[in-house]
Amino acid sequence: MTKPINILGFAGSLRKRSYNRALLRAAEELIPDDARLEIFDLDGIPGYNQDLDPVKPEKVIEFKARIKAADAILMVTPEYNYSIPGVLKNAIDWASRPPTDNSFLGKPVAVMSASTGMLGGARAQYHLRQVFVFLDMHSINKPEVIVTFANQKFDENGTLTDEKARDLIKQLLRALIDWTKKLKSASV
Numbered sequence: 628m629t630k631p632i633n634i635l636g637f638a639g640s641l642r643k644r645s646y647n648r649a650l651l652r653a654a655e656e657l658i659p660d661d662a663r664l665e666i667f668d669l670d671g672i673p674g675y676n677q678d679l680d681p682v683k684p685e686k687v688i689e690f691k692a693r694i695k696a697a698d699a700i701l702m703v704t705p706e707y708n709y710s711i712p713g714v715l716k717n718a719i720d721w722a723s724r725p726p727t728d729n730s731f732l733g734k735p736v737a738v739m740s741a742s743t744g745m746l747g748g749a750r751a752q753y754h755l756r757q758v759f760v761f762l763d764m765h766s767i768n769k770p771e772v773i774v775t776f777a778n779q780k781f782d783e784n785g786t787l788t789d790e791k792a793r794d795l796i797k798q799l800l801r802a803l804i805d806w807t808k809k810l811k812s813a814s815v
C-alpha cells in the first residue's frame with residue numbers, strides 16, 4: 628500500500644473560537660483516505676528577530692522540522708486590515724530563514740480563508756499567494772475556499788455547517804493531494 632500524503636496545516640488566528648481554526652478542523656474531518664492532516668498551533672512563536680536566526684527558539688525549530696517533514700502545506704488565514712495577520716506572516720518569516728534553509732521551498736500549498744465580512748478574507752488570500760511566489764511554493768489555484776459571513780457558517784461547537792463550503796474543502800484537498808502526488812512522481 629502507498630504511504631498517505633502527509634499535509635501540515637496551520638491557521639493564522641490564536642483565538643480559541645477562531646473560525647479559521649474551525650475551518651482547519653473541518654479539513655481534518657474531510658481529509659480523504661489517501662492523506663493525513665496534522666495541525667500545528669502557531670501559538671508561542673515569538674516575534675521574528677534576525678539576531679536569533681542562528682539560535683532559533685524551540686518552537687521555531689519544531690515548526691521548521693514539521694514543515695520539512697510534510698509532503699504538502701495547508702494554510703488557513705483570517706484577514707486583518709485587508710491583509711495577512713501578523714501571527715501567520717511572522718511564522719512564515721521565521722520558517723523561511725535563512726534563505727539557504729527556506730523550509731517551504733518547493734512544497735505544494737493550498738490556502739483557505741474565513742472572515743465575518745462579505746469578502747471572506749479574499750484579500751488576505753491573494754497577499755498570501757503573492758508570498759508563496761517568493762517562498763517558491765507550488766500553490767493550488769482552484770477551487771478557492773473563501774468563507775464569507777463566517778459567523779453564520781459554523782455552529783456553537785465550531786462545526787462548519789455550510790454544505791457548499793464543505794464540498795469546496797473536499798475539492799481543494801483532492802486537488803492538493805493529486806498535485807502533491809504528481810510533483811512527487813516527477814521528482815523521482
Ligand SMILES: Cc1cc2nc3c(=O)[nH]c(=O)nc-3n(C[C@H](O)[C@H](O)[C@H](O)COP(=O)(O)O)c2cc1C
Nearest residue numbers: 640642645646647648705706707708709742743744
Ligand atoms: C485586527 C483585525 C482586523 C480585521 N480586519 C478585517 C479585514 O480587513 N477584512 C475582514 O473581512 N475582516 C476583518 N476583521 C474581522 C475578522 O474577519 C474576524 O474577526 C474573524 O473572526 C477573524 O478570524 P478568526 O475568527 O479566525 O479569529 C478584522 C479583525 C481584526 C481583529
